[in-house]
Amino acid sequence: MKLYYFPGACSIAPHIVAREAGIPLELEKVDLGSKRTASGENYLEVNPKGYVPALRLDDGAVLTEVSCLIQYLADLAPAAGLIPPAGTIERYRVLEWVGYLATEVHKGFGPLWNAKLAPEARAAAVSALSHRLDLVEKTLARQPFLTGERFTVADAYLFAVASWAPWVKLDMAPWPAIREFLARVAARPKVQEALVAEGLVE
Ligand SMILES: N[C@@H](CCC(=O)N[C@@H](CS)C(=O)NCC(=O)O)C(=O)O
Known part of the structure; x- marks a missing residue:
């Protein structure tokens, strides 16, 4: 399988999930300006939406959307425990967070x-996003991960988007539990591998 990504973009969420799940991925960097990939493909032919991530499956089919890719990858390796089994309330708790992250937090950074x-306009955007992050903060103040003691696909997604704070000059001082979460997740060996592979750390 091949993951089309841009370093540090939301595509790092499926990248982390794949590594945590032990699923080997080929990585292909996308120039989001020219819509060309590192090997010269026209990215718009891969994903007409024009944004990352996209996942090319071994049969050539392409899946898009972070929320879809992280579930797909986690379901390929159920033993890794990155998402609870379909039909359980625990699964819906994870999906509840994934939906919140996609529509409220990820898009809130936009x-x-x-x-x-x-x-x-910036002040209004910061204020709206801050309210969204307050809920995340409250949750992480009482448990290490979004749904409890265990790292799930939702945590990979939160790590991806909350890591953008310095890039957009968002002061994370009001959210110490999120800052601790980011450090805790960054220290995970598979997350380190992903960060190194994307050239974000040495
Ligand atoms: N709804 C999409 C949003 C993806 C998205 O926002 N991708 C950004 C990077 S985090 C991107 O590629 N932006 C460049 C562009 O839109 O041209 C998803 O969840 O996958």
Whole structure:
């Protein structure tokens, strides 16, 4: 399987899940400006949505959307325990977080990437995102991971998006439990491997 990614983008969530699950992936970097991949493919032919991630399966089919890829990969390796079995309430708790992260937190960061955002618009975006992060903070203040004691696909997704704070100059001081979570997840050997593979750390 091949993961189309950009270093440090949300594509690092499925990348981490694959490594935690012991699933070997070929990595192909995408230039998001030119929509060309490192090997010269036209990325728009791989994923007409134009954004990362995309996962090319061994039969040539392509899956997109972080929330889909992390579930797909985790389900390939159930013994790794990255997502509870289908039909259990524990599964829906993880999916509840995945939905929240995708639609409230991931998209909440969106406006902050715009360097030309007017100060009032930025303040409004920071305020909305802060409320979303407050809930995450409250949860992580009482347990190490979003659904309890165990690292799941939802934690991989949170790690991906909350790691953007320094890039968008979001001061994480109000959320110490999230900062501790980021350090705890970054220290996981498979996460380190992913960070090194993407050239984010040496
Ligand atoms: N809904 C998509 C959003 C993916 C997304 O936001 N990708 C960003 C990087 S984190 C991207 O590739 N942006 C570049 C672009 O849209 O051209 C998903 O969940 O996979």
